[in-house]
Amino acid sequence: MSDVTAAAAHEEEHHIVSDGTFILVWIGLLVLTAMTVAASVYYPGKIGVGVAMIVTPIKAALILMYFMHLKYEKKIFVIMFLSAMAIFGVFLGLTFIDYLYR
Amino acid sequence: MSTNVSDINAGPHPHVVHRDDEGSKTGMWLFLFTEVLLFGGLFLIYSVYRGMHTPDFHHAAGELNKFMGVTNTLVLLTSSLTMVMSVNALQRNQMTKSLAFLVTTLGLSGTFLVIKFFEWSAKYHHGIFPGTDHIHELPHGEGLFFNLYFMMTGLHGIHVVIGMIIMTVVLFKMKSGAVSSTNFRMLEYTGLYWHLVDLIWIFLLPLFYLTN
Known part of the structure; x- marks a missing residue:
């Protein structure tokens, strides 16, 4: 049943x-x-x-x-999300380089 | 042309309407990215100051009420579940179930704010609030920690309030039939927004409450 x-x-x-x-x-x-x-x-x-x-x-x-739902969406949404994260990563990385070696 | 449109609307209830669902979803995600970067800036400030004042941050975090922070996490995670169940039910044309889950989500969001209110009041009564004399007398790093705590949980709290307003609007639209099993995107995007609010909280929990 x-x-x-x-x-x-x-x-x-x-x-x-x-x-x-x-x-x-x-x-x-x-x-x-x-x-x-x-x-x-x-x-x-x-x-x-x-x-x-x-x-x-x-x-x-x-x-x-x-x-x-990202798992079930078209791949482009995942790529968009990862791109936004990469931008934030660059932002974070550059700030820390500045702060550590100032 | 008509195949394209029906492709876009190929859901559980294929229905040819002239609506660009993929475009609207892309727009919603772009908006969510701006939210991520808005909070991202604050997370960045937090990381740098924590790096500069590590012992002060650890000491100040011990003052926060861990129990309330964890309880609120459970409340928000559960509200995310009821939200996604509401969207799921609407897509399956189970209107009553969908409405019940949405009302539950609203109730849990309210619970979150009530707990937050008691948490903030307790801090306020101990003189820990931005602009008080006490917060200026604290070691510099602790003052920064508490100011960031109020700033970040405050901005998050505003997002919870906005989420509740949007949910209420969608609730009425569901009752009037404007949002239905064939036109569920508005509820779906409300869900996306709500999950983002939950997602941000998930990072706030270890950064503020579990740091000591």
Whole structure:
């Protein structure tokens, strides 16, 4: 019976992502948040900051890809997004070079 | 020509209308980039000052209420989920479900602001607020930290308020039928905006609350 429903649902949601996927992404985001918070509480300092610096971009990527649909859009949207990030990266890089070697 | 149009509208409910959905989506993303760069400038200032006053930043961050910051993160992440479920439901022509999720998102956004209000009030009662004498007496780096905290969470808070206003407008448009399963872009873009607000908060959490 569940097979029939699944098949019917699949037929219907050609371009629509299932609610289940979004719930899984949400659970993933909660787990990653818990990891970041736990690391900052139990290993304050370098490890805590390091975990936050690795986990936070992963969380951002999950939101961008699934909630903001970038995974399902045309590639041009991903390229546009990465270009905007590259501009920000240049901005950040040049400022830090200025600040470090002033 | 007609194939092109139907290609653009090839969704769950193919419907030939003369609307440039790809163009409007591109426009929405370009707007989101300007938002990213607006906050990006503040993140940049934060990074440089943190580099210059690392111990002060770590000390000042210890004063923030971690519990409230984390709770607000959970509230916003959940509101992002209900937002995306609302869009999903509307695309499947489940209007009641979509409205219910949108109202839930509005409720969670309100919850976020209420928690933020209590957090800011507590700081205010301790004399920590931009322009107070106390904030001038603090070590320079701590003063910078708190000013950036109010500036960045404040600008983010304004975005939450704007998001709530837009959601309310879309809610009425859904009730009047102007936004529907065949014309869901306005709700979809409201969702994109809302997820960006969530995305920015995700970076604010470790930078302000989890730094000590």
